[in-house]
Amino acid sequence: MTAPPAATRGTDLGLVVGTVAVVALTIGAGVAAERAPSPVAYAFAVGFGAVLLARRRWPVGVLVVTVLGIFTYYALGFPAIGQALPAAAALYSAAELGRTRAALAVGAVLVGVAAYFRIAEGLPASYLLSYELLTNVALVAAAVALGVSVRVRREARADQERLRVAALAEQAAEAERRLEAQRVRIARDLHDSIGHTVSVIAVHAGVAAEAVGRDDALVASSIAQVRDATRSTMRELRSTVRLLRTSGEDAARGAVGLTGVPALAASARAAGVEVDVRLDVPDGAVDGAIGAAAYRIVQEALTNVLRHAHAARASVAAHVADGWLDLQVRDDGTGAGEGASLAGQGLRGMAERAGLLGGTLTSGPADGRGFVVHARLPARLDA
Structure with missing residues (x-):
């Protein structure tokens, strides 16, 4: 006692x-x-x-x-x-x-x-x-x-x-849940980023391989595109590591947003797909987390276009109306083909990302020809 x-x-x-x-x-x-x-x-x-x-x-x-x-x-x-x-x-x-x-x-x-x-x-x-x-x-x-x-x-x-x-126990549990959600988000972001880069590299490597001995200028251009894509991905990886060392608010400010979509389009154009971008989203119209999610959805959708769609053209359109961000990625390709399984995993990841933020994502064949990905996300998380 x-x-x-x-x-x-x-x-x-x-x-x-x-x-x-x-x-x-x-x-x-x-x-x-x-x-x-x-x-x-x-x-x-x-x-x-x-x-x-x-x-x-x-x-x-x-x-x-x-x-x-x-x-x-x-x-x-x-x-x-x-x-x-x-x-x-x-x-x-x-x-x-x-x-x-x-x-x-x-x-x-x-x-x-x-x-x-x-x-x-x-x-x-x-x-x-x-x-x-x-x-x-x-x-x-x-x-x-x-x-x-x-x-x-x-x-x-x-x-x-x-x-x-x-x-205190509930706060600790909530912190653990947030940490786990952060891990999942980082893993998904890395998957999207690296997957997109690998697709670009694969396309340009194939072009360079076919042009060896016939068109040295094209070989050099393709290798330069591979180098630029690799450097861009390395910068993003370093940025992700920095986000791990910052607070959640700083991380939200540092995340890639809709302003990064033109760079994604440029990368896809360099790989041989003509991409038209129409972004009608004023500065500050969407929260940082929403913009980052929209960027990742576009990135994954364009990656699928490069990998599986055999498309010549694609379009990215986004606008804000009635408190919602409406985002659409469309191509004129022939579908997923042999990459249907991998493409399906990417589409599920995009749908999960949208659902976590209170939005929706649908995908399927477009009218006439091609494939379309359509996401609706709340412009504000507290809306």
Whole structure:
């Protein structure tokens, strides 16, 4: 069993010393007794205090022993000390430790027995009702009320501490969820970025391989495009690493947005696909996270065009209306073909990205020829 804290021991010793001192002083001041104060009477005072040392383990037992001690004290004819006074600390202890009913019941017995013997002694009823009975009842009620009040305050503090701990645990869990979401977002961004670059590199590498020995200028141009695409991806990878070391707000500011779409289009054009870009999105019209998601959707869609669509032309259009960003990527190709599985994974990733932000993404064959990806995202996350 662990030792009680210092504050608890101090409270217990204070009750012991206070009870002994009050009862002893009352005994010494007694004048109407069958005999003069004796060491035995003072021993009772010490006993009333000492028994309180066990109040936390046996609060009701301490209260019963105290009341029986009071009855015994008066039966031996020692100086009057009041019926409720020696039991005040025991009544308080029982109520403080959650034994309120027992405290009230024992207090009622104590007051009732005292009143009975006072009436038997011939004490006037008017005096009994107006002074002694009222005093005993008030003392019992005050002791019990004080104990209940202390217990309620202590339980309230304990509840507040539990709520604080629960709030801290919830904050830690939320931080972990945000960290996991950040990991998923970074993984998806890296997939989109590297996938797009690999597609560009594959196209230009194929062109260079076919032109070797026949068109050195075309070979040099294709290799230059591969070099530029690689450098661009390395810059983005370094930027991603920097974002990992910044706060969420700084990361949102540093993320690629719709302003990066023309560069994606230029990369696709260099790979042989003519891309038309129409962005009707004023500066500040969409949140940073929305712009970053739109950029990644365009990147993945153009990557699929380069890899699987066998398209000659593609278009990217975006505008804001009624609090929503409407984004569309269309091509004139022949579909996914042999890359249907990989393209499907990319489309699922885009749909998940849109759904996490409260938007939607649909994709499928365009009217007549080609393929279209259509995303609707909220312009503001707090909308």
